[in-house]
Amino acid sequence: MAPLTELAHSGLAQLARLLDAREVSAVELAHHFLARIDSHRTLNAFLDVRPELTLRQARAADARRARGERGALLGMPIAHKDIFVTRGWASTAGSRMLEGYMSPFDATVVERLAGAGMVCLGKLNCDEFAMGSSNENSAFGNVLNPWDAAAVPGGSSGGSAAAVAARLAPVATATDTGGSIREPAAFSGVTGVKPTYGRPSRWGMIAFASSLDTAGLLAASAEDCALVFNSMLGFDPRDSTSVQRADEDFARALQTDLRGVRIGVPAQFFGPGLQPAVESAVRAALDQYRELGASLVQIELPNAPLGIPVYYVVAPAEASSNLARFDGVRYGYRAPRFNDLIDMIEKTRAEGFGAEPKRRILVGTYVLSHGYYDAYYLKAAKVRRLIAEDFQRAFQRCDIIAGPVTSGVAFDFGEKAADPVSMYLADLFTVPGSLAGVPGLSIPCGFGDRGRPVGLQLIANYFDEARLLGVAHRYQAATDWHRRVPPGF
């Protein structure tokens, strides 16, 4: 068997080679990562770990390999954000409301990856119903950032980001509604990719905002994400907004060189609030791209600054509708004492939801209520189109848009918790792409204040994931930021 530290720090392609060469078995890999999860429980990245289930899946993968089956993901460990429902492991969405909930089915994403032979390591902590940018909204406690225990790991996919940063899992699923993959990827120094809206199935993803929710991945590299996307993405008849497109190889452009690639740099992402160390790391990455043969062009996304206000109408509106299902009747929490049915529902929702989901349900209920719909929801939907059209205009002049993921490095626990609006602004640069539905990613490009990681955001046009991943991979082939692992891991 290969040396243990190498296993945790290997990319998926390397692990696949070891599995193919029988230098390591799926069971050995599972044991290895389960042991790491166990020894780093203080990170609080995992909410549910069931070694006996993991090892059963690993044995099944080994049996498939023993029968001669091969596959890039056959026997490869993965962990799932607790937004995806899973048979066998509890599915809570980070909420008291769903504490102990045992799903009768697997989410499509989970099912597809299991079908490819991936071995589930467990479920990952996240902000309650994926609402948050710091993971402080989980009902089950903060996730620590492996780079600095005083720093938030980002959110809402904070458990996914911390688990990959600490190499407790080689890859983790995550979901992005307004930045919940890219922002924690940047804060935790890992690679995070959100594909085009509609390309991954939403079936079995506990719904937050259905016109925005997009499954994606956190991993050590863009190459690893490409390999997993090949099995994860695709049409699902059970998701009414799933996009029908031919299968493609998302790894096909990894070796395509950058000559002729036009990278657009939006003026709106380099405003006064940007931390100087973040700006210099991002600008250095842009210089690197020029050296690698890409050309840089100045572009404008004039309506991007309206992304946050539009998002905080659209997302709460959809959330207030989606979260109406939690009434204490069919599943989940029910208040212990009540007078009648309505009282039961009102107390259940008061006690089962945390502060942030309640806040968003109230905002959403208001913007959809009689007399306010036109001024808020309809207006936001119109401005959303202006934001999406900016991207289409920009992509006439460039192939990829690049800029910072966030205006600063990971902040401290408690720093923004008391002020919702300042927390919301953490997603300033990620929300516009989410509203448009275009694919985007974050890759590590250096370190900023207090040695905390900085992410470079790359955004592509609809369905251009292969090029997006290729452009990210060329940078990662020329640099080693993505190989840096926090001390002690």
Added chain:
Amino acid sequence: MPLTLADVHRIARLARIQITDQQATAAVTQLNDIFAMIEQIGRVDTAEVAPMTHPLDGVQRLREDVAGPPPDRAELLRNAPAQQDGLFLVPRVIE
């Protein structure tokens, strides 16, 4: 126009979330901060703009109305807070 305490109680009632006076008082400030941030979209000229409710203006597909295999009743009921005789149990609603 800032929200009042009465507005917050009304919205919470619509959302079926019980809220104490103390919570409502805290919520008034936070919600008004959020709406102050949201108000800037009101200044955007959208006279000629059609609303966009989905990326790529996607529309929801409809499927054929055919019966599939029913889900396992026992498994569905397993997560219910209260159940009886294969049914979800709620407080009495008809006297």
